[in-house]
Amino acid sequence: MKRSTRLITILAVIALIVAACGSDESDSDNAAADMGDEITVYMQMGGNQGDPSTLARTNGAKAAAAALNVKLIEQYSGWDPQVMIEQFKEAAAADPDGIVIMGHPGEDAFASLVADAESRGIVITSGNNPLPTLEAEYQAAGFGYAGADLYAGGYLTGQAMVAAGLQAGDKAVVYDIWHNESRSVSSQGVFDALEAAGLTVEKLDVSDEVDQEASLAIPILTAYLADNPDTKAIGTQHGNVTANLMKVLEAAGKAPGDVIVGGIDLSPATIEGIEAGYVSVSFDQVLYLQGFLPVLQVALNARYLIPGLNINTGVGTVTPANIGEIAPLIEEGIR
Amino acid sequence: MAKRPVLTRLAKRPVLTRLAKLESLPIAAVLLTLYLVFMITAPNVFTGHRIYMSFLQTIPPMLVLALGLTFVITAGEIDLSFSAVVAFAGFVFTWWYRTVGEPWSALLLAILAGALVGYINGVLVAKIGVPSIMATLAAQFFWAGLTVLLAGGASWNIKGIQDEALHGIFVGRLFGSIPAQSLWALALTVFCWFLLNRHRFGEEIMFVGDNPNVARVMGINVERTKIKLFTMNGAMAGFAAVLLTTEMNTFWTTQGEGYLLPVMAAVFIGGSSIAGGEGFVVGTFFGAYIIGSLEAGVVATGIGGYWTQLVSGLVMGASVVLNIVIGDGRLAAVSNRVRSWVTPSRDDGG
Numbered sequence: 001m002k003r004s005t006r007l008i009t010i011l012a013v014i015a016l017i018v019a020a021c022g023s024d025e026s027d028s029d030n031a032a033a034d035m036g037d038e039i040t041v042y043m044q045m046g047g048n049q050g051d052p053s054t055l056a057r058t059n060g061a062k063a064a065a066a067a068l069n070v071k072l073i074e075q076y077s078g079w080d081p082q083v084m085i086e087q088f089k090e091a092a093a094a095d096p097d098g099i100v101i102m103g104h105p106g107e108d109a110f111a112s113l114v115a116d117a118e119s120r121g122i123v124i125t126s127g128n129n130p131l132p133t134l135e136a137e138y139q140a141a142g143f144g145y146a147g148a149d150l151y152a153g154g155y156l157t158g159q160a161m162v163a164a165g166l167q168a169g170d171k172a173v174v175y176d177i178w179h180n181e182s183r184s185v186s187s188q189g190v191f192d193a194l195e196a197a198g199l200t201v202e203k204l205d206v207s208d209e210v211d212q213e214a215s216l217a218i219p220i221l222t223a224y225l226a227d228n229p230d231t232k233a234i235g236t237q238h239g240n241v242t243a244n245l246m247k248v249l250e251a252a253g254k255a256p257g258d259v260i261v262g263g264i265d266l267s268p269a270t271i272e273g274i275e276a277g278y279v280s281v282s283f284d285q286v287l288y289l290q291g292f293l294p295v296l297q298v299a300l301n302a303r304y305l306i307p308g309l310n311i312n313t314g315v316g317t318v319t320p321a322n323i324g325e326i327a328p329l330i331e332e333g334i335r
Numbered sequence: 336m337a338k339r340p341v342l343t344r345l346a347k348r349p350v351l352t353r354l355a356k357l358e359s360l361p362i363a364a365v366l367l368t369l370y371l372v373f374m375i376t377a378p379n380v381f382t383g384h385r386i387y388m389s390f391l392q393t394i395p396p397m398l399v400l401a402l403g404l405t406f407v408i409t410a411g412e413i414d415l416s417f418s419a420v421v422a423f424a425g426f427v428f429t430w431w432y433r434t435v436g437e438p439w440s441a442l443l444l445a446i447l448a449g450a451l452v453g454y455i456n457g458v459l460v461a462k463i464g465v466p467s468i469m470a471t472l473a474a475q476f477f478w479a480g481l482t483v484l485l486a487g488g489a490s491w492n493i494k495g496i497q498d499e500a501l502h503g504i505f506v507g508r509l510f511g512s513i514p515a516q517s518l519w520a521l522a523l524t525v526f527c528w529f530l531l532n533r534h535r536f537g538e539e540i541m542f543v544g545d546n547p548n549v550a551r552v553m554g555i556n557v558e559r560t561k562i563k564l565f566t567m568n569g570a571m572a573g574f575a576a577v578l579l580t581t582e583m584n585t586f587w588t589t590q591g592e593g594y595l596l597p598v599m600a601a602v603f604i605g606g607s608s609i610a611g612g613e614g615f616v617v618g619t620f621f622g623a624y625i626i627g628s629l630e631a632g633v634v635a636t637g638i639g640g641y642w643t644q645l646v647s648g649l650v651m652g653a654s655v656v657l658n659i660v661i662g663d664g665r666l667a668a669v670s671n672r673v674r675s676w677v678t679p680s681r682d683d684g685g
Contacts, residue, residue: 049480050488050588058488179644205643207630213593215393215583219627222389223635226380240587243490247583251389268492269585333489 035069041298042073042091043100044084045291046128049076053239053265053287057128059333060291061100068299078212079183081105085113092117098142098298103129104182110134114143125297125308127290129182139308142301146293148285148314153264154189154237160281160317161194161233161262168198172233173224175204175241177211186237186283190262194235202228206238214240218248225252225259232260239265242282246273266318266330274323284326285314288334359618362605365654366621369632377635384512386631391517392582394627396421396575397594398520398620401601402527403571405619408602409531410564411544411611412467416456416474417598420572421579421591422482424449428577429491429586438501446573452478453569457562483588491586506582516578523571528616540564544611601626604655625654 043061047054058074065072075091077083081104091099092113099117101110103126114124114134123142126135130145137143166172172194176187194201204224210216225231225248236242242263249259256277263270264283273279290313300306318326329335374381400417407414428445432438452474459470496502507515531537539560542550547557572591580586603609604625605618633646 048589048592049483050486050490055488055490204634207644207647209593209597210630211593212589213591215579215590216593216597216627216630218393219386219389219631220634223377223380223386223631226383226385227377227635227637229379243585244583251385251392253385267585267587268490269583272492272494272584 035067035299036303038069038071039097039299039302040071040073040094041065041098041100041295042075042087042094042096043291043294044075044077044087044102044127046079046102047076048078049074051240056266056287056333056335057291060288060293061295062291063288064292064295064299068295070295070299072295077102079104081109081180081182085109088113088117092120092122095120096122097302098123098125100124100294100298101126101131103131106182107131107133114138118143123298123301125294125301127294129185135308135310142297142306142308144294144297144308144310146297146309146311146313147290148186148283149312150186150237150285150314151189152312153283153285153314154186154191155193156189156315157186157237157262157264157281157283157317158190158193158197158235160319161190161235161260162197162199164260164262164280164319165257166194166197166199166233166260170199170232171228171230172199172201172235173204173228173231174201174235175217175221175224176206176236176238178203178205184237186264187235190235190237194233199233206236206241210241211238214238214244215247217241217244218251221245221248222251225254233262234259235262237264237283239263239267239270242279243267243269243273246276246278249278266326266335268330271323271327271330274318274320275327277320280319282318283314284316284318284335286316286335287313289313359606359615359621361658362615362618362621362625362654365657366625366628368657369625369628369650369654373628373632373635377632377637380635381632386635388512388514390624390628390631392514394623395514395516395520396579396582397598397601397627398623399523399571399575399578400594400598401605401619401623402520402523402616403568404598404602405527405605405607405614405616406531406540406564407467407568408607408609409544409611409614410540410561411547412460412561412564414456414471414565414568415468415595416452416471416478417568417572417575418591418593418595419475419478419482420449420452420569421576421594422588423452423478424573424576425580425586425590426482426486426588427573428580429493430485432493432496433491436495438496438499442501442577445577446570449573449576450566450570453566453572454562456569457565460565461558461561479588479592486586486588488588490588492584493580493586494584496581496584502581505578514582516582519578523574524616524620531614531616536560536563541612541614544613546612597626598623600651604651604658606658626651 045054045058061072075087085105088101117124118138118141125144128147135143135145174187174191177183191201245261261279262281263279270282293311326335380386424445427448428441431441431444456471456474459465460467539555542555543557543560550557601622602619605615605622607614629647629650633643638646
């Protein structure tokens with residue numbers, strides 16, 4: 001059942017994308033109008049407008065909104081769980097047709113708010129970070145999930161790092177926001193994969209300042225590498241830090257391949273790092289679909305009462321071997 | 336007492352005399368102490384050159400922003416919009432370079448864009464009377480939002496800038512390792528020191544910060560001074576944006592966001608008074624290097640996991656306390672006495 005719903009959804013998405021790309025503007029306007037009356041969807045996008053870990057999600061959501069006659073209200077929280085809760089309250093107060101939330105604040109924080117909104121007929125669905133208990137409870141009412149299994153994605157990244165040339169006994173560091181559990185799920189996967197391969201792994205915390213201005217990570221990681229010259233690998237699941245890792249390694253006097261680097265997302269600077277051989281692997285959670293699918297989910301439930309679909313968007317990595325094929329799509333803001 | 340004649344003799348040496356007259360010696364001592372502690376606790380890192388080169392690579396944009404803010408703070412005002420200017424001017428620089436392909440005009444436009452933001456801030460504060468904290472907070476949101484809107488939310492890579500002469504001049508590596516931006520920031524520090532301490536404009540800023548009404552009575556055009564002040568701060572933020580964008584070869588719509596608190600901390604650790612009327616360019620210089628070095632130093636000592644921020648905060652707090660104790664507190668008398676031995680007053684015939 002689960003497999004068939006995934007297949008139907010993927011086919012629907014492909015059909016919509018093809019329709020959106022293949023038709024002229026008036027055709028797509030007509031197609032959107034054919035979907036029925038306009039519905040309003042509030043959507044939590046996660047970070048800040050335009051940052052590498054958010055842009056493709058926004059683009060995907062906008063494309064879905066245009067194709068499905070949805071009035072999209074974007075909400076940006078800078079990944080702050082408290083802001084996400086406040087944004088949910090604001091969204092619910094506006095009595096929209098649907099709200100797309102992220103799971104970072106946790107199930108306890110969302111439970112009563114979601115229950116209240118559901119009782120008022122608002123379709124709720126989730127993305128990026130799952131809320132499995134709420135999803136199970138409200139799946140029939142359209143509560144789904146579109147996003148990577150973050151832990152599995154991190155684990156996949158860690159395994160790809162090992163495959164890139166690490167061995168048991170090597171030393172690695174995983175640099176991420178360890179002080180915020182909801183933002184280090186993926187990195188925990190990297191950590192566990194490296195440790196399972198027999199590496200000695202250390203956790204290094206990303207401060208709030210580095211979280212906002214990732215260039216500040218350069219002296220910190222330079223210091224770490226100087227203090228730990230035997231470090232063979234750096235892992236992170238912070239998109240902006242990944243984008244700066246090439247500069248870090250240059251500052252530390254490392255040549256491409258001296259240190260195996262595993263990161264996340266595909267910003268222009270990360271692509272440059274992959275092309276130059278400094279970034280060995282980047283976890284691709286297909287953010288565009290994380291934007292497109294939740295809007296589609298709300299529209300499907302609001303119009304056709306289709307229950308919540310659980311779709312894993314993160315099953316791949318980008319490496320120097322495949323970056324050439326994907327780079328043009330990234331330039332277009334699709335990958 | 337027996338040592339006094341020796342010090343008096345030393346006082347006749349002009350270099351030492353001038354050294355003793357330098358401002359912000361306590362905060363310089365704090366930075367030196369900090370590096371000495373890091374050298375002891377993390378010798379592998381702080382006895383090599385790479386960590387210092389990475390500081391010289393990343394701290395200059397923060398320092399340039401802090402220098403501009405020092406003038407604003409000295410005038411008794413505040414500017415919260417500089418981080419948004421880093422994004423906006425960075426956008427102007429990158430967009431122009433990608434569109435026209437000419438970096439020098441892009442540099443000029445970025446600085447002008449920053450100056451324009453600063454000028455508008457100045458007019459709002461000086462002419463319309465909006466409190467600077469409100470005017471610049473609104474500006475922070477507006478210019479950050481406009482940047483995202485204009486850039487369509489996208490990040491842009493400008494790899495081609497590495498082949499331009501501008502890249503080599505502003506962020507190249509002297510002798511293969513010294514980041515050029517550190518020298519530009521140092522030169523700007525010297526310029527700002529002269530401007531604040533040896534120029535009429537600096538004098539006007541201090542009077543305005545001390546008491547605007549008295550400044551008016553003394554014939555200073557307070558409004559014009561404030562507009563010039565904010566315009567200069569904006570232009571400097573524009574320059575910082577160019578340094579950052581050129582160094583990273585990439586423009587992000589959110590760039591500069593993380594500088595807001597560290598830059599303010601650098602200015603206040605440097606000793607400038609939040610009440611206005613007193614500003615220390617040299618203090619800001621050392622303050623920026625303290626703030627910019629802290630986290631890396633703590634990490635280098637091997638303190639990892641959840642301890643990094645806590646220890647960074649402790650060291651930052653200790654730096655401020657040490658600066659106050661040496662500069663104004665109990666040790667001030669000792670410090671002043673030593674200074675008087677080295678630089679005898681005119682009454683002593685020195």
